[in-house]
Amino acid sequence: xxxxxxxxxxxxxxxxxxxxxxxxxxxxxxxxxxxxxxxxxxxxxxxxxxxxxxxxxxxxxxxxxxxxxxxxxxxxxxxxxxxxxxxxxxxxxxxxxxxxxxxxxxxxxxxxxxxxxxxxxxxxxxxxxxxxxxxxxxxxxxxxxxxxxxxxxxxxxxxxxxxxxxxxxxxxxxxxxxxxxxxxxxxxxxxxxxxxxxxxxxxxxxxxxxxxxxxxxxxxxxxxxxxxxxxxxxxxxxxxxxxxxxxxxxxxxxxxxxxxxxxxxxxxxxxxxxxxxxxxxxxxxxxxxxxxxxxxxxxxxxxxxxxxxxxxxxxxxxxxxxxxxxxxxxxxxxxxxxxxxxxxxxxxxxxxxxxxxxxxxxxxxxxxxxxxxxxxxxxxxxxxxxxxxxxxxxxxxxxxxxxxxxxxxxxxxxxxxxxxxxxxxxxxxxxxxxxxxxxxxxxxxxxxxxxxxxxxxxxxxxxxxxxxxxxxxxxxxxxxxxxxxxxxxxxxxxxxxxxxxxxxxxxxxxxxxxxxxxxxxxxxxxxxxxxxxxxxxxxxxxxxxxxxxxxxxxxxxxxxxxxxxxxxxxxxxxxxxxxxxxxxxxxxxxxxxxxxxxxxxxxxxxxxxxxxxxxxxxxxxxxxxxxxxxxxxxxxxxxxxxxxxxxxxxxxxxxxxxxxxxxxxxxxxxxxxxxxxxxxxxxxxxxxxxxxxxxxxxxxxxxxxxxxxxxxxxxxxxxxxxxxxxxx
Amino acid sequence: xxxxxxxxxxxxxxxxxxxxxxxxxxxxxxxxxxxxxxxxxxxxxxxxxxxxxxxxxxxxxxxxxxxxxxxxxxxxxxxxxxxxxxxxxxxxxxxxxxxxxxxxxxxxxxxxxxxxxxxxxxxxxxxxxxxxxxxxxxxxxxxxxxxxxxxxxxxxxxxxxxxxxxxxxxxxxxxxxxxxxxxxxxxxxxxxxxxxxxxxxxxxxxxxxxxxxxxx
Numbered sequence: 001x002x003x004x005x006x007x008x009x010x011x012x013x014x015x016x017x018x019x020x021x022x023x024x025x026x027x028x029x030x031x032x033x034x035x036x037x038x039x040x041x042x043x044x045x046x047x048x049x050x051x052x053x054x055x056x057x058x059x060x061x062x063x064x065x066x067x068x069x070x071x072x073x074x075x076x077x078x079x080x081x082x083x084x085x086x087x088x089x090x091x092x093x094x095x096x097x098x099x100x101x102x103x104x105x106x107x108x109x110x111x112x113x114x115x116x117x118x119x120x121x122x123x124x125x126x127x128x129x130x131x132x133x134x135x136x137x138x139x140x141x142x143x144x145x146x147x148x149x150x151x152x153x154x155x156x157x158x159x160x161x162x163x164x165x166x167x168x169x170x171x172x173x174x175x176x177x178x179x180x181x182x183x184x185x186x187x188x189x190x191x192x193x194x195x196x197x198x199x200x201x202x203x204x205x206x207x208x209x210x211x212x213x214x215x216x217x218x219x220x221x222x223x224x225x226x227x228x229x230x231x232x233x234x235x236x237x238x239x240x241x242x243x244x245x246x247x248x249x250x251x252x253x254x255x256x257x258x259x260x261x262x263x264x265x266x267x268x269x270x271x272x273x274x275x276x277x278x279x280x281x282x283x284x285x286x287x288x289x290x291x292x293x294x295x296x297x298x299x300x301x302x303x304x305x306x307x308x309x310x311x312x313x314x315x316x317x318x319x320x321x322x323x324x325x326x327x328x329x330x331x332x333x334x335x336x337x338x339x340x341x342x343x344x345x346x347x348x349x350x351x352x353x354x355x356x357x358x359x360x361x362x363x364x365x366x367x368x369x370x371x372x373x374x375x376x377x378x379x380x381x382x383x384x385x386x387x388x389x390x391x392x393x394x395x396x397x398x399x400x401x402x403x404x405x406x407x408x409x410x411x412x413x414x415x416x417x418x419x420x421x422x423x424x425x426x427x428x429x430x431x432x433x434x435x436x437x438x439x440x441x442x443x444x445x446x447x448x449x450x451x452x453x454x455x456x457x458x459x460x461x462x463x464x465x466x467x468x469x470x471x472x473x474x475x476x477x478x479x480x481x482x483x484x485x486x487x488x489x490x491x492x493x494x495x496x497x498x499x500x501x502x503x504x505x506x507x508x509x510x511x512x513x514x515x516x517x518x519x520x521x522x523x524x525x526x527x528x529x530x531x532x533x534x535x536x537x538x539x540x541x542x543x544x545x546x547x548x549x550x551x552x553x554x555x556x557x558x559x560x561x562x563x564x565x566x567x568x569x570x571x572x573x574x575x576x577x578x579x580x581x582x583x584x585x586x587x588x589x590x591x592x593x594x595x596x597x598x599x600x601x602x603x604x605x606x607x608x609x610x611x612x613x614x615x616x617x618x619x620x621x622x623x624x625x626x627x628x629x630x631x632x633x634x635x636x637x638x639x640x641x642x643x644x645x646x647x648x649x650x651x652x653x654x655x656x657x658x659x660x661x662x663x664x665x666x667x668x669x670x671x672x673x674x675x676x677x678x679x680x681x682x683x684x685x686x687x688x689x690x691x692x693x694x695x696x697x698x699x700x701x702x703x704x705x706x707x708x709x710x711x712x713x714x715x716x717x718x719x720x721x722x723x724x725x726x727x728x
Numbered sequence: 729x730x731x732x733x734x735x736x737x738x739x740x741x742x743x744x745x746x747x748x749x750x751x752x753x754x755x756x757x758x759x760x761x762x763x764x765x766x767x768x769x770x771x772x773x774x775x776x777x778x779x780x781x782x783x784x785x786x787x788x789x790x791x792x793x794x795x796x797x798x799x800x801x802x803x804x805x806x807x808x809x810x811x812x813x814x815x816x817x818x819x820x821x822x823x824x825x826x827x828x829x830x831x832x833x834x835x836x837x838x839x840x841x842x843x844x845x846x847x848x849x850x851x852x853x854x855x856x857x858x859x860x861x862x863x864x865x866x867x868x869x870x871x872x873x874x875x876x877x878x879x880x881x882x883x884x885x886x887x888x889x890x891x892x893x894x895x896x897x898x899x900x901x902x903x904x905x906x907x908x909x910x911x912x913x914x915x916x917x918x919x920x921x922x923x924x925x926x927x928x929x930x931x932x933x934x935x936x937x938x939x940x941x942x943x944x
Contacts, residue, residue: 146837150868151778153740238781242737329737411837413868415923416776418744423930432928545928 014038014365021361029347030355032299033268033362040522042265043365046488047520050498053505054515060477061514067189068109068261069179070516072478074542075437079186081115081179084443084482084538086521091144091173095137099144099173104240104307106177107152108261111244112310114187114251115179118417119431120149121443122159122175123482123536124408127168129400129726134163137171139727145175146411151237152244155420156412157429159443162534163400164577169526174482174519176443176538180433187251189260191274191282191313191339196257198271198284199319201326201333202243203236203308205267206292210303219487219525239308239331246329247310254322258313268302268362270311271337272345276363281344284337286354298347298354313339372498373491379452381571381585389654389700390708392579393624394718396658399578402621403722425633426551427468427617430543438548440474440541446620447532449587449660452572454496458535459503459590463662465539466511467617470599471665473549473606474541479508481518481537486530488522496533503590504535510592511599513539547606551616553634556694558613559674560638563687564598564664566623566647568655574620575658588660594685595663601685602665610680611673618664624657624700626666628715631698637712640691643703653700653707668693729942732759732769734799734815736779736790741812741922745775748922752938759795766798771808771852771941774799774815776868776920786829786871787817796822808852808941809914813869816906816916825907825916826887827876829869833899837870841930843893844905844919848886851912852944853921856936862893863933865919867905872918874900874907885910890917 010018010031018034019025026034040046056064062071062079069083087102103120110117122145127134138161149156154177191198250256258278262270267289275282286298292306314322319335326333340346345362347355396402409424421438422430428442444465450457466476481504486493508515524531570576571585605612614634618626623645631637642656651659669677674689681687698715700707731754735742742758749756756773759766766772780789790796796818803809803824811819817829832838843864846857857863879901882888890906898905898918906917921934 143836150837150870151738151740151781153777236781238738238778238783241740241778241781245737410840413837413839415839415866415868415920415929416740416744418747418923418926418929421928 010035010038017366027355029299029302030357032303033355033357036265036268036303037272037362038365042269044520045365045368046370046522048367049369050501051518053501055505055509056514056516058512058514061516062186064514064516065518068112070478070480071113071186072516073183074439075433077182078433079181079183080439080540081110081113081181082478082480082538082540083109083517084174084176084480085519086482086484087173088170088484088521088524091141091171092169095140096144099141100148100237101307102173102175103145103148105263106175107154107240108263108310110177110179111247112189112259112261113179113181114185114259115181116248117154117177117179118419119178119429119441120154120156120175121441121538122156123443123445124159125162125167125172125534127165128163129723131168134168135726141171141173142408142411148237150413152241153416155414155416157414157420157431158424158441161405161408162447164532166529166532169529170524170531172484172531172534174536176480178441178540185251187256187259189274190258190277191280192257192278194280194339194341195316196313196339197316197319197335198282198337199312199314199322199333200289200336201310201312201331203239203306204290204292204332205301205304206306207296207300207304208306210300219523236308242329242331243308243310246326246331250312250322250325253325254314254318256312256314260311262309262311264305266303266305272359272362274313275339275345276359279343281340281342281359282337283340283346283348285348287350288334288336290332290334298349370488370494371491372495374495375492379585382582384580386652386654387579389657390710392575392654393628393708394710394714396574396578396621396625397628397715398718398722399574400722401574402625404720407723407727422472422548422550427471430472430548432545436544438543438545440469440472440543441538442468443536443538444468445534445536447534448572448577448583450500450535451532451583452585452587454499454533455503456587456589458500459507460588460662461535461537462504462507463590463595464617464619465537466599467665469539469541470602471549471551471615471617472543473547474543475603476511476513476539476541479513479515479537479539481515481535482521483518484521484524484531484534484536486525493530500533500535506592507590507595510596549606549612549615551614551630551633553630553636553638553668553693554613556636557671558668558693559671559689560640560691560693561667561669561677561687562623562645562664562690563601563667563685564594565661565686566645566656566659566664567661568651569659569661570655573622573658573660575622588662590662597685598663598665601681605677610677611670612667613670614668616666618666619660622658622660623666628698630666631712632716632719636693637695637697638691638693639695639699641701641703642707644688644690646686646688653702729754730769731756731771731773731941732766734759734772734774734795736761736793738778738781739775740777741775741920744922745773748925748935748938751925752935753942754938761793761795764794764798766802772799772802774811774818776813776815779814779818786814787821790818791821803914806913808944810853811916812920812922813918816918817871819914819916824914825909826878826882827874827907829871829918830873830875831871832873838897839868840897841866842897842919844890845893847888847891850886851889851908851915853915853937853940854889855940855944864931865921865924865934867897867919869918872905873898874904876901882907889915890919
């Protein structure tokens, strides 16, 4: 049993604040409840003032940040619900269960809005696969996602995987979940009517996950793997599926007043936030809570993060009918308390008060103004001896970060629910909404750019995600984020955080695309190693089904067009990481207007009648990798003249091939339509025909000079089977 | 034509099958696992998913539920029954089709599009294909490796319905991934015809599985 006095994380200042607000010393149960609510994970006390920079309003926004997930209008009838969550610390300790419950948590957030989850994406970061521990974490995280996501019947349609030394002991597991809900059926995490009943449903409450949030708000140590196992929740996808179906049946048949899932902070967080949102109070009888094990103390019950639980708020006369639905699904459930007008969260044990706290105090802890300081380190550019471009390209394609991720996504059911029109492996997944509309969704992050320059790295991560959605033919409508950083108590880390958000906000504002939901994961440090700052960005876009443009080369003779300017920006590129093993220099800059103009032009080309046959975003690995990927997926070669790529004079072929300048797209267009397409772009964005599709090799020239001509077969051989070599 | 879709806790392709059955012009309806009397329905489909979480063994718990008795009754009345993925595992577990579907050779979940050969057209579900026609449908399973000790009997009785063409992703005996009972009315297939019922999703080759019920 856990000692009530264990691992308190309230600062002295917070302790004083609590005593002043309460007019007395909290008892040990109250102290525990305050402790989790004041944790960084639940309170966002460090990040809140900075997150205000994000634009969160817009014509489509139905609900911005602050609840479990964001909601935007999608069609006349439907709204899209989006949420993101990290499960980094649990996955470092117990990769299989940690990854599974990460998915479980974000699914519950979507269900809590009354929405049916329709897509999952996972953004994962590990150490290199040469390292056995990293292979172990990678294998079990992927299996955890596969076993959980597949069982609950939600397609996993996208994501990304990064391998870098700095994630070796602190992997990142970030999950995006998207749901759809009729606009008139949205529910919220509120408790609006005095006298309504709280009904707890789903998994029984056990001793798992106690202190999960406080543990997520600390750095990991080597002892964590043993000491912190009890803080990792145990997931159960089968029960989750039942909880989901029972919830939808209840929402359909009963006038549910409020709905919220139990995640970080367990019952304490769930009920206090619901009551506080409606400026009401709550009275809960602790003996009424269905338990999984005997002898649990009130402290353990209130802090448990046992999975697969939901709280419904309903009128007293609806309780019996609600319970009957849960009985049909054989789910434990019980009325546990009622909504009061006191503004206080009162816990009773057999009718006696055992804790009594203002809901406001629990749900709205004071923010902490953290110090931010630019680090001393500089990222001077380095000079390299140029290697043979062909060797460099094949090297890049076979690097763990660029190579095909088929090993991962073939373990995920990406077809269930019969919506997945564009499957994993392209720029973004495209999911059918109805007979005309679809949404495109992606998640992206560039952690090395962010490490070298948090402003442009953050901005670039948003820009890349937007490009991926635009490449499919969709207009971005909302952004969600998951911000993975080190210890915010360190001024250098907090500076990174602030700069990154400034960059992300600038791009979001330029595109007039609101940030509707997000998650902050601090303390990603283990034994003195801080992870590269990783702003993972999810973007959803709306499109017509008829406008879908995949990235594969289609027909021989199609002209290849590059849109956007290529600059000598090799700092922090995949080229430097893969070929020279260096993360150094100044990363590419995001030029807001150019980025916006390119995206606008591409969407106009796709939606108009300009003969566009394929579109691909240009990001990690530059033009060289983008064109190779188009050739690989289309199984046809091409000839490209690098001297025709819009770029300043004097760039070397390798710079043109591998520079990661933002604001660029590669298109193919029907031969007869190319001229008109260029005319249309004239004066709007830099663009040029650089080559044509055809043949069995990828021939790169620099005007008259040959640069390289690798055979398609060699390119495919490099790109496929890389991860499989390590994972068997 | 009323077609029943059997739902177990953990079924997750029930809605997808409903959609495909509607596209095929039938009137689908759901049946909960504890229902015994299925006499209202002219045909039955057991959809994919993870009934009872696939805990113990895929299909093992679903096989002892009351609805199975109803299914057996329907089989006796010569009504067509189709099991897809988890539904196929359940039919094999119950013994309504020969052989078993067990853990994939690579011990991993595999989700991918495959080319399949239609080996017999005598079942209602394959009645609209040509014999040996090659069609495209996706698979998504961790326990789909078909195994039987009595392969000759399957050949003799024309009980092989589908086999993988040009590959054998899960290591099945003779690349078989769909079988039927001796009468050809109970069909168990691992690939998902409902996921290949509209060209926008990659192929509409699978729709004939459902149209075949009406046509039969």
